[in-house]
Amino acid sequence: MRLTLLVAALLAAAPGLRAQDGEVRTLQVEGEARIEYRLRTHPADAHVIALAVALAPDTALNAAKLLNLHLSAGNLEEAAALSTSPKRRFEVLQDYRQSVGAEEFKRVFAQYFDLANRLLAEVVIDRHRLLIWELRGAAGAPSHLAGQYFIEVDGKYLLNDVPSPARSQLRRVLEAYRAGKLP
Known part of the structure; x- marks a missing residue:
């Protein structure tokens, strides 16, 4: 009895713990089937x-932290190894770094750790995850929503660089979030 009361008190005091299971939601995209997903908050x-x-x-969030840590340090090989398509991801990262310069490249990915920015939601469809980030613009520029897609493979989460129906559904959820159609 005491243990039950203790657990109930802890859950009441820590809403973040309850939210981790997530809330089942649906998105109706015009002309398409409904998308059912689980929304988790952190x-x-x-x-x-x-x-x-x-x-x-071991979680999508930890995979994102590890990925962004490697990228903010300029470690393309380590970051690409966290992808379902490492060779292609390395090429994309290398091209992006060449287009913006090494320092800007690092800054872009370091912003994921800035306290002014935040993880808004984790969207779950089966083994697939979408992390939705609110990244604040510099010096009064508007913030924007960024998405990172992951998939669970053999107990670990990898950046999902392979097209699939679930990944397309997650993209539609992100589009609806950006358009203000989702709370």
């Missing part, structure tokens, strides 16, 4: 790296 500082904790791609 604490406001979930995107911040705890220096004493070793990162592993």
Whole structure:
């Protein structure tokens, strides 16, 4: 009885713990089938790296932290290894770094750890995940929503660079979020 009360009190005091299971939602896209997904929320500082904790791609959020950490340090090979298509991801990252320069490349990915930015939601469809980030613009520029797609493969999460119906559905959810059609 005491244990049950303790657990109930802890859950009442920690809404972030309850939210992790997520809420089932549906999105009706005009002319298409309904998309059913689970929406998870995370604490406001979930995107911040705890220096004493070793990162592993055991959740979509941890995979994103690890990916963004490698990219913010300019480590393309390590970042590409976290993709379902590592060779192609390396080429895309290399092209992007060449187009914006090494320092801007690092800055773009370091912003995911900035306290002014936040992870808005994790959208779940089967083994697929979409992380939706609100990234604040510099010096009063408007913020924008960015998405990162992951898939669970053999117990770890990888950047999902392979087209699939679930990934397309996640893209539609992100589009609806950007258009203000989802709360």
